[in-house]
Amino acid sequence: MSEIDGNAMDFSPAANRAAVVPAFAEKFGRPPLPPEDPRALLNDLVFARMIDPDWSPLARAMVDKVSAKEEAVRLCPGLRTAPTVAVIAMDGVDSPLALFDRLRPFAGRDLVAKPAQASGGIVFLRGLKRPANVATLHALATHDYAGVMREMQYAGLPRRVIVETLIPTRDGQPPDDLKFHCIGGEPIWCQVDHARFGGAWSRIFGVPEFAPMDPDDGLVMPAGMSLPSAERRAAMVAAARALSAPFDYVRVDLYDGLDGIVFGELTFTPAASLGIAPSALGSHRETETHRRFSRALMDAWRKGREGGNAG
Secondary structure (H helix, E strand, C coil), X not given: CCCCCCCCXXXXXXXXXHHHHHHHHHHHCCCCCCCCCCCCCHHHHHHHHHCCCCCCHHHHHHCCCCHHHHHHHHHCXXXXXXXXXXXXXXXXXXXXXXXXHHHHHHCCXXXXXXXXXXXXXXXXXXXXXXXXXXXXXXXXXXXXXXXXXCCHHHCCXXXXXXXXXXXXXXXXXXXXXXXEEEECCEEEEEEEEXXXXXXXXXXXXXXXXXXXXXXXXXXXXXXXXXXXXXXXXXXXXXXXXXXXXXXXXXXXXXEEECCEEEEEXXXXXXXXXXXXXXXXXXXXXXXXXXXXXXXXXXXXXXXXXXXXXXX
């Protein structure tokens, strides 16, 4: 795992804060608060985390999509991961055309390509036709992702593209993504993301009962969609507990695949501190749904610190 290189860019906490405070203030109408402040939202905790260069080797291993699979299985034995087909080092891959040439042998297959050290940029290789299809992937995979929003857990990670098997589902569409927000190894909420690449729908549910967190959020489940079975939900909660146990706050993403639960990723700084819990009011500004979501997480986080579990 590469060390953080502070020479190429000023990644000091002060410089990081100055770089991203404007985006936070524009979103919330105020600068970030210390997480210990009783008014602080989850967003304030995420902000404080992301600008701090001090990340454990385990956390950094868990945000690299290559090493994360091995670590996930170590923390949760028996957990499935999407099989890795290839890992492409991006040194010398100086254009989308060069990346397209490396991915061309995989075109037309049920595979996906992702930047190993960044978020976003996924390419479904069954539809790979031209270099323009991989332009965003190339841009993400050839730059230090920490420079975008100063999420320091990504700083200095190897720049690679991972090619992995598409997770099979009953309807042939991308699997539902169940995102467990966990405090000190205990899942508090689960955000269910459905149809992520077209007609996306999300809602927050309580754990372990999976009742809607906010009955007044204005969201209605799409026709034909259903939550995983109770047995599978229980297994997902158990996996989320195991994967989150070493951390005071993390979001554990698990896929609902045809043949079982599949590890997605661990996310330490969701939406780079700018995320809003889904509701019919949208995600542009803080809502009562978001305050309810955040309040439970921050109450649990502060209780953990009072009990000596500072993360």
